[in-house]
Amino acid sequence: MTLGRNDIVKQLNHIFKPSSVAVIGASNSPGKWGYNMFNRPLVTGFRGALYPVNLREADIQGIPSYSSVLDIPGDVELAVISVPAPAAVEVMGECVEKGVRGAVVITAGFAELGEEGKALQQQLLAVARQGNIRFLGPNCMGLYSAAGRLNLCFQQTPRRGGISFITQSGTFGMFLAESAARKGYGIEKVMSIGNQTDLSAADYLEYLGKDPNTTAIVMYIEGIIEGRRFFNVAREVIREKPIIVYKGGRTAVGARATLSHTASLAGDDAIFEALCKQVGFIRAYEAMHTFEMAEALVSQPLPKGRRVAVISGGGGYCVATADACGSLGLELPELDPDAQAAIQAELAPHAPPPRNPVDLAGGRGSSFTVARIAEKLASLPYIDGIITSAPIGRWGRGDALTATREALDAVEVMAAIPGKYGKPLILSMARANFPGSVTYDVLHGARIPSYDTPEESARAFWALARYAEVRRELEAETDQERASKVVLLH
Amino acid sequence: MTLGRNDIVKQLNHIFKPSSVAVIGASNSPGKWGYNMFNRPLVTGFRGALYPVNLREADIQGIPSYSSVLDIPGDVELAVISVPAPAAVEVMGECVEKGVRGAVVITAGFAELGEEGKALQQQLLAVARQGNIRFLGPNCMGLYSAAGRLNLCFQQTPRRGGISFITQSGTFGMFLAESAARKGYGIEKVMSIGNQTDLSAADYLEYLGKDPNTTAIVMYIEGIIEGRRFFNVAREVIREKPIIVYKGGRTAVGARATLSHTASLAGDDAIFEALCKQVGFIRAYEAMHTFEMAEALVSQPLPKGRRVAVISGGGGYCVATADACGSLGLELPELDPDAQAAIQAELAPHAPPPRNPVDLAGGRGSSFTVARIAEKLASLPYIDGIITSAPIGRWGRGDALTATREALDAVEVMAAIPGKYGKPLILSMARANFPGSVTYDVLHGARIPSYDTPEESARAFWALARYAEVRRELEAETDQERASKVVLLH
Numbered sequence: 001m002t003l004g005r006n007d008i009v010k011q012l013n014h015i016f017k018p019s020s021v022a023v024i025g026a027s028n029s030p031g032k033w034g035y036n037m038f039n040r041p042l043v044t045g046f047r048g049a050l051y052p053v054n055l056r057e058a059d060i061q062g063i064p065s066y067s068s069v070l071d072i073p074g075d076v077e078l079a080v081i082s083v084p085a086p087a088a089v090e091v092m093g094e095c096v097e098k099g100v101r102g103a104v105v106i107t108a109g110f111a112e113l114g115e116e117g118k119a120l121q122q123q124l125l126a127v128a129r130q131g132n133i134r135f136l137g138p139n140c141m142g143l144y145s146a147a148g149r150l151n152l153c154f155q156q157t158p159r160r161g162g163i164s165f166i167t168q169s170g171t172f173g174m175f176l177a178e179s180a181a182r183k184g185y186g187i188e189k190v191m192s193i194g195n196q197t198d199l200s201a202a203d204y205l206e207y208l209g210k211d212p213n214t215t216a217i218v219m220y221i222e223g224i225i226e227g228r229r230f231f232n233v234a235r236e237v238i239r240e241k242p243i244i245v246y247k248g249g250r251t252a253v254g255a256r257a258t259l260s261h262t263a264s265l266a267g268d269d270a271i272f273e274a275l276c277k278q279v280g281f282i283r284a285y286e287a288m289h290t291f292e293m294a295e296a297l298v299s300q301p302l303p304k305g306r307r308v309a310v311i312s313g314g315g316g317y318c319v320a321t322a323d324a325c326g327s328l329g330l331e332l333p334e335l336d337p338d339a340q341a342a343i344q345a346e347l348a349p350h351a352p353p354p355r356n357p358v359d360l361a362g363g364r365g366s367s368f369t370v371a372r373i374a375e376k377l378a379s380l381p382y383i384d385g386i387i388t389s390a391p392i393g394r395w396g397r398g399d400a401l402t403a404t405r406e407a408l409d410a411v412e413v414m415a416a417i418p419g420k421y422g423k424p425l426i427l428s429m430a431r432a433n434f435p436g437s438v439t440y441d442v443l444h445g446a447r448i449p450s451y452d453t454p455e456e457s458a459r460a461f462w463a464l465a466r467y468a469e470v471r472r473e474l475e476a477e478t479d480q481e482r483a484s485k486v487v488l489l490h
Numbered sequence: 491m492t493l494g495r496n497d498i499v500k501q502l503n504h505i506f507k508p509s510s511v512a513v514i515g516a517s518n519s520p521g522k523w524g525y526n527m528f529n530r531p532l533v534t535g536f537r538g539a540l541y542p543v544n545l546r547e548a549d550i551q552g553i554p555s556y557s558s559v560l561d562i563p564g565d566v567e568l569a570v571i572s573v574p575a576p577a578a579v580e581v582m583g584e585c586v587e588k589g590v591r592g593a594v595v596i597t598a599g600f601a602e603l604g605e606e607g608k609a610l611q612q613q614l615l616a617v618a619r620q621g622n623i624r625f626l627g628p629n630c631m632g633l634y635s636a637a638g639r640l641n642l643c644f645q646q647t648p649r650r651g652g653i654s655f656i657t658q659s660g661t662f663g664m665f666l667a668e669s670a671a672r673k674g675y676g677i678e679k680v681m682s683i684g685n686q687t688d689l690s691a692a693d694y695l696e697y698l699g700k701d702p703n704t705t706a707i708v709m710y711i712e713g714i715i716e717g718r719r720f721f722n723v724a725r726e727v728i729r730e731k732p733i734i735v736y737k738g739g740r741t742a743v744g745a746r747a748t749l750s751h752t753a754s755l756a757g758d759d760a761i762f763e764a765l766c767k768q769v770g771f772i773r774a775y776e777a778m779h780t781f782e783m784a785e786a787l788v789s790q791p792l793p794k795g796r797r798v799a800v801i802s803g804g805g806g807y808c809v810a811t812a813d814a815c816g817s818l819g820l821e822l823p824e825l826d827p828d829a830q831a832a833i834q835a836e837l838a839p840h841a842p843p844p845r846n847p848v849d850l851a852g853g854r855g856s857s858f859t860v861a862r863i864a865e866k867l868a869s870l871p872y873i874d875g876i877i878t879s880a881p882i883g884r885w886g887r888g889d890a891l892t893a894t895r896e897a898l899d900a901v902e903v904m905a906a907i908p909g910k911y912g913k914p915l916i917l918s919m920a921r922a923n924f925p926g927s928v929t930y931d932v933l934h935g936a937r938i939p940s941y942d943t944p945e946e947s948a949r950a951f952w953a954l955a956r957y958a959e960v961r962r963e964l965e966a967e968t969d970q971e972r973a974s975k976v977v978l979l980h
Contacts, residue, residue, distance in 0.1 A: 113840070171851075172806025175919055179942070222809060248809035251816025257847055261805030285817075286945040287810050315751025316662025319712060319738035320777050326741025327775075350603070357747055361661075429665055452669070455776040 011134045012199070012207040014102030016189060017148035018078035019048040022069050022100070024091050025082035025107075026052035026060040033106055034082040035061075037142060037152055044151040049074055069098050078102045079133075080142065080152065085109030088138065089123045096131025103128065104152065105137035111195050112139050112263070125197050140194025141170035144177070146187065147213045153190050154181060161186010161447070162215030162298030163291065164208045166201055168193055168222050168262055169248070172287070176220065180291035184444060186298060188213045202230040209237035216241055216297040218290045222248040223264025231279050238280040239474050242297045242467040246284045247272060280470035282463050292456050293463035299447040300424035302468035303384035306330045308461055309377040310357035311370060311388040317454065318357035321387060321428060324458035330465065332356045333382050342376050360390045367392075367403065367410040374414055378421040385424035385464065386417070387457050392430065392439045404438065411439045415446035424464050426450075428457035501624045502689070502697040504592030506679060507638035508568035509538040512559050512590070514581050515572035515597075516542035516550040523596055524572040525551075527632060527642055534641040539564055559588050568592045569623075570632065570642065575599030578628065579613045586621025593618065594642065595627035601685050602629050602753070615687050630684025631660035634667070636677065637703045643680050644671060651676010651937075652705030652788035653781065656694045658683055658752055659738070662777070663710050670781035674934060676788060678703045692720040699727035706731055706787040708780045712738040713754025721769050728770040729964050732787045732957040736774045737762060770960035772953050782946050783953035789937040790914035792958035793874035796820045798951055799867040800847035801860060801878040807944065808847035811877060811918060814948035820955065822846045823872050832866050850880045857882075857893070857900040864904055868911040875954065876907070877947050879918035882929045894928070901929045905936035914954050916940075918947035 021041065027034030038052050038060055051072050052060035059065055066072050069079060069091070079095045081088055081103055088107045095103060110121035121138065128135055136143060142152030146160045153174060158181035165180075167173025170192045177190050189211070191204055201221060208214045217237065224230050234243055249258035250269040258264040276283045282297075284290040308330050312318045322332055335343070335356050343354045346369050358373055370390040377383050392411055417425050427450040430440055444450060451457040511531060517524030528542050528550055541562050542550035549555055556562050559569060559581070569585045571578055571593055578597045585593060600611035611628065618625055626633060632642030636650045643664060648671035655670075657663025660682045667680050679701070681694055691711060698704045707727065714720050724733055739748035740759040748754040766773045772787075774780040798820050802808045812822055825833070825846050833844045836859050848863055860880040867873050882901055907915050917940040920930055934940060941947040 167806075169804065169806025169809070171804030172810060175807070220806065222806075246810075248806065248813060251813050253816040253822045254809050254813030256822075256845075257805070257809040257812040260842075260845055260849065261809055286814075286943065288943055314659065314661030315747070316657075316659025316710065316712075316738065317665070319659070319744050319747040319751055320662060320736075322747040323738060323741050323744030324776075326743040332743045332746075352750075355746075355750055359750065453776065453778055 008203060008206050009210050011102070012203070014077055015104065015134065015136060016143065016145040016150070016207075018102065018150065020051070020074060020076050021046065021048060021078045021080060021150065022051040022053050022066075022072055022076045023080045023082065024053040024069055024095075026054050026065065027082075028057060028060055037080050037082050037106060040151050040154070044154070044157045045149060046151070047149045048077075051076065069094050069100065072098070076100050078104065080104045080106065081138075082106040085117070085120060085138075089120065089127055092124055092127045092133070095133060096127060100131070100133055103133050103135035104140070104142055105135050105194070106140060106142060107137070108139040110138050110197070121195065121197050128198060135198045136191060137194035138197060139170070141174050141192035143192065144187065144190040146189065147211075153177060153192070156181070158187040159184055161188060161295070162213065163187050163218055163294045164189035164191075164211065164214040164216075165218045165220075165291075166191055166193060166204045166208070167220040168196075168201070168264075169220055170194065173220050176287055176291065179288060180295075183291070183295075184450075185291050185295040186447070196225060200226050200230070202226050202233050205230065205237055205243070206233045209233070209241060214241065216294040217243045218294050219243060219245045220248065220287065220290070221245065222258040222262045223267075231275065234279050234281065238470060242282055242294075242463070242470075243280075244282040244284055244290045244294050244297070244463070245276065246287045246290045250285075280474065282466055282470075289459060292451065293460055296424065296426060296449045296460035296464055297467060299449050300385075300426070300464055301418055301422045302471065303424055303461070303465050304468070305384045306462075306465045307333050307382055307384045309333075309380070309383045309386050311360065311373055311377070311386065311390045312357050313360050313390045315359055315361065317389045317429065318359050321389065321454040321458065322357055324455040325387070325461070328458055328462040330458060330462060335380075339376060339380055343373050346372050367407040368413070371410040371413040374417055374425065378417050378423050378425075383423070385426070385461060387426045387428050387461055389428035389430065389454070389457075392427075392437070392443065407439050408442060411442045415443055415448055418448070424461065426457050426460055428454055498693060498696050499700050501592070502693070504567055505594065505624065505626060506633065506635040506640070506697075508592065508640065510541070510564060510566050511536065511538060511568045511570060511640065512541040512543050512556075512562060512566045513570045513572065514543040514559055514585075516544050516555065517572075518547060518550055527570050527572050527596060530641050530644070534644070534647045535639060536641070537639045538567075541566065559584050559590065562588070566590050568594065570594045570596065572596040575607070575610060575628075579610065579617055582614055582617045582623070585623060586617060590621070590623055593623050593625035594630070594632055595625050595684070596630060596632060597627070598629040600628045600687070611685065611687050618688060625688045626681060627684035628687060629660070631664050631682035633682065634677065634680040636679065637701075643667060643682070646671070648677040649674055651678060651785070652703065653677050653708060653784045654679035654681075654698045654701065654704040654706075655708045655710075655781075656681055656683060656691055656698070657710040658686075658691070658712050658754075659710055660684065666710065666777055666781065669778060670785075673781070673785075674940075675781050675785040676937070686715060690716050690720070692716050692723050695720065695727055695733070696723045699723070699731060704731065706784040707733045708784050709733060709735045710738065710777065710780070711735065712748040712752045713757075721765065724769050724771065728960060732772055732784075732953070732960075733770075734772040734774055734780045734784050734787070734953070735766065736777045736780045740775075770964065772956055772960075779949060782941065783950055786914065786916060786939045786950035786954055787957060789939050790875075790916070790954055791908050791912045792961065793914055793951070793955050794958070795874045796952075796955045797823050797872055797874045799823075799870070799873045799876050801850065801863055801867070801876065801880045802847050803850050803880045805849055805851065807879045807919065808849050811879065811944040811948065812847055814945040815877070815951070818948055818952040820948065820952060826870075826872075829866060829870055833863050836862050857897040858903070861900040861903040864907055864915065868907050868913050868915075873913070875914035875916070875951060877916045877918050877951055879920065879944070879947075882917075882920065882927070882933065897929050898932060901932045905933055905938055908938070914951065916947050916950055918944055
C-alpha cells in the first residue's frame with residue numbers, strides 16, 4: 001500500500017514533531033555525522049525521548065546505547081539514520097518492524113552515485129513504503145523544527161520566527177541557514193531534502209503551507225521534480241504565505257554545475273522566470289537575499305502599494321536608500337505641505353522644509369524626534385511604509401538615566417507603528433550604527449526587521465510590496481481563471 | 491597668492507602626515523564633535539604633538555588646553571577646526587598667523603545652508619589662501635591616515651592595507667568605512683571631503699595617485715566639480731591604481747536626494763556609465779561592493795583573463811558560485827584530462843572525474859587536499875585565478891595536534907599561491923564556515939581576501955579581471971590616442 005497525500009500534515013508531523021527519536025548510527029567521534037545528529041538534539045534541548053543506536057558502543061555521549069532500534073523499550077516515532085548506505089536498507093527494515101512512523105536518512109551513497117546507488121535507493125523506498133514510513137533524504141543534512149524542538153542542523157538554536165526553509169543543497173543550504181541565524185532572523189523549520197526519494201519539494205511545500213508556525217517559505221532549488229504538482233501546490237500556498245526562491249543553475253556555467261550536483265536539468269532560465277511571475281514566487285538573485293526578504297515578510301504587515309517614506313540620519317543615507325528603492329521600482333512620494341510642517345516642527349528651526357527622504361541631520365536632539373516623524377509619516381494616506389536609518393539612541397539634554405529612559409519610551413512608540421497603522425517599518429543600518437544598544441534591542445525584540453545596508457532594506461520593502469501585489473492579483477481571480485491557470489502550468 | 495597644484499603631495503602631506511595637530515574646539519563632552527576629534531587621535535596613538543584648544547576649559551580629557559592656537563608654544567602643522575561656523579573664519583585667521591600648514595574644517599553651516607553660508611565659506615577660503623593653508627571640508631567628518639597615524643574617524647584603528655577612501659558624504663561615508671573596517675579590510679586613508687571649498691575630489695585623487703601606501707581608491711560621490719580635471723586625473727591614476735566608484739543619484743529618486751544633500755546635479759546616469767567605461771572606473775551598484783572589490787584589488791595579482799577555477803566543499807556552493815561568476819561574464823573552463831587525473835588522485839577513489847567547479851564532497855580527508863588541488867589549478871595555463879569555498883580546517887586521521895599542524899602547513903601552501911603563480915586566490919564563505927579557526931587566521935594574515943557569500947567572491951574576481959582589462963587597454967594606447975581621449979572627455 002502506498003500512502004495517500006491527503007494526510008500530509010499527519011505524516012510529516014511524525015518527522016517534524018516527533019515525541020521520540022532514535023539516532024541510528026549515533027557516534028562518540030566528534031566530526032562524524034552520527035556524532036552531530038545525536039549531539040545537536042541532545043545539547044539543544046529536544047523534549048521527547050532520545051535514543052542512541054550503535055552496534056558497538058555501550059554509551060553514546062554519556063547516554064546508554066542500543067545495538068538496534070528493535071532493542072529500544074519505548075515507542076520510536078522518528079528514526080534518524082546515519083549508517084553506511086549498504087546497511088541503511090536493513091536499518092529501515094528494522095524501523096518498519098519497530099513501528100517507526102517517520103525517518104530522516106542522512107546517509108549518502110544512493111542515486112547521486114549512479115545506477116547501483118539508484119537500485120539501493122529503490123530498495124530503501126520499497127521497504128519504507130511497506131511500513132508506511134515517510135522519509136526525508138537520503139543524502140541530506142537533516143532538519144530543524146522549532147515547533148518540534150528538534151535540532152539536527154544548527155550549532156546554536158536560532159531565534160524563533162516564521163521562516164521555514166526547504167533546501168535541495170545540503171552544505172550550502174546549511175551555510176545559508178546558519179548565516180540567517182547569525183543575522184538574528186527568526187526561523188521555524190529547516191529541511192535538507194536530499195535525493196527526494198520519498199517526499200519531494202512539493203510535499204514539504206504542501207506541509208509548510210498548512211503549518212501554523214510557518215509564515216514565509218524560503219527555497220533553494222536546482223531543479224523541480226513532479227513539476228505540475230509542485231507549481232500547483234505553490235500557487236495555493238502563495239495565497240496565504242509568500243515563497244521566496246533562489247534557483248541554482250540560472251546561468252550556463254551554473255546549469256552545468258547543477259547537473260553534476262543534483263542531476264537537475266536547469267532548463268532555460270527565461271522559462272523559470274516566467275513561471276515565477278505566473279505562480280507568484282518572490283525570486284532572489286543572490287542566495288542570502290532570500291532570508292533577508294523573508295525576515296520582513298514574517299514580521300511586517302503588507303503595504304498597500306510601493307510608496308515608501310525614508311527617514312535618515314544623514315544625506316548620504318538618504319541618497320543611497322533612495323537609489324536602492326528607485327532601482328527596484330519603489331516610489332518616494334513628495335510630502336504635502338501639512339506633513340512638511342508637522343515634521344519641520346520636530347527639526348531645528350532653521351532646517352529647510354523636509355522632503356522624502358526626511359534628513360534628520362538638523363534634528364532637535366530629542367529621542368522622540370524619530371518616533372514622532374515616523375508616526376506622522378505612517379499616518380499619511382499616500383505612504384505605504386517606512387524605511388529608517390535614523391539614530392535611535394539616547395538624545396536630549398537630561399542626565400544619562402533620563403535620556404536612556406526617554407529613548408526606550410521613544411523606540412517603544414516606534415515598535416508599535418506597524419501594528420497601529422498596518423504599515424511596515426524597516427530599520428536600515430541600525431545594527432551597525434548601534435551595536436549592543438538597548439534601544440536597538442527593543443526594536444529587534446518587537447520584530448522590527450533590521451538590515452546592514454540600504455540595498456538590503458530596499459529589497460525587503462520590495463519583497464513586501466511585491467507579495468502584496470501577488471496576493472491582490474490572486475484574490476481578484478475568478479474561479480474559472482484560477483482553474484485555467486493551474487492547467488496552463490503544464 | 492593662490493597655491494599651485496604641482497606640489498599637491500607636499501601640501502596634502504601637511505594634512506595627512508602632520509607632525510603636530512591642534513584640535514580647535516576640543517571638548518570634554520562625550521558625543522560632541524569636538525570631543526571625538528580630540529579623543530580619537532588621543533586614544534588611538536597619534537605619534538606627534540597633540541594640542542587641545544578651548545576657550546573656557548583648562549584641561550581637555552586630561553590634557554592641558556590652550557585658549558587659542560596662538561598660545562601653543564610649539565609649531566602646529568595641522569589644525570582640526572570644530573567651532574561654530576561664525577567663529578571658524580576668525581580661527582582660520584589665527585591659524586594663518588600661527589603658521590599652520592593645513593586644516594580640517596569639521597564645522598558645518600556653510601554653503602550647504604544657502605547664500606549667507608556661501609559668503610561665509612568664501613571668507614574662510616580667502617583667509618586660508620592668504621596664509622597658504624589648504625583645507626579639507628568644511629562640513630565634513632575628518633580623516634584617517636594610517637601612514638600619518640592620525641585617526642579622526644574610526645572607533646577603533648582598522649587593519650592596515652592599501653585601500654583609500656574619498657567620500658562626499660560624511661555620515662554614510664563613515665558608516666561604509668566602519669563596515670569595511672569591521673569586515674577586516676585593510677585601510678590606508680579616509681577623507682570626508684565635505685563642501686570641497688578649497689581642495690576638491692580631483693586634488694585628493696591626484697594625491698592618492700601619488701601616495702605610495704595607497705594601492706586602490708574607493709569613492710562615494712554624488713556629483714563632480716571640476717569635471718574635466720577630475721576625469722583627466724582619474725585616467726592617469728587608473729594607469730597605476732584602480733578606482734572603484736559608487737555614485738549616489740543614479741535613479742530619479744536618488745538624484746532628487748543628491749540635490750538636497752550636496753546640491754549635486756546627478757545628471758543622466760547613462761552618461762556617467764559611459765564615462766566610467768571610457769575612463770576605466772570600476773563601478774559599484776551597491777555601496778559596500780566598493781570596499782569588497784577593493785580588498786581583492788589591494789591584495790591579489792591581476793588575472794590575465796576571466797577564466798576562474800572554483801573549488802568547493804559541496805555541490806550547492808559549486809552551483810551558486812558558478813552562477814555568480816556566470817552572471818558577471820566570468821568563465822569556468824572545463825579541465826583537461828591530465829588536470830582531471832591529477833585532481834582525482836586527491837579525491838576518494840570512487841569519486842567521479844572532477845570538473846570545474848571542483849567539488850570536494852568526496853575528498854580523501856587530508857588537510858593538503860585543498861592546497862594541492864589549488865596549486866594544480868593555479869599551474870594550469872588556461873586558469874587565471876581561483877575562488878575556493880572548500881574547508882581549510884583540520885582534516886586527517888592523526889591526533890589533534892598532528893592534524894592542526896598539518897592543516898597549518900597546508901594553508902601556508904595555499905597562502906603562497908598568489909605570489910608563486912601570479913594568480914589571484916579568493917576565499918569564499920570561509921569566515922562563516924571557520925569562525926575563529928587558526929587556519930583562517932593564517933590566510934587572512936597572508937592577505938588572502940575572504941568573503942561571506944559566493945556573489946561577493948565572484949564580484950571581487952570580476953573587479954580584478956575588469957581592472958586588468960582596463961590596464962591592458964590603457965597600455966595599448968598610443969600617445970596620440972591618449973591625448974585625444976583626454977580632450978574628448980569634455
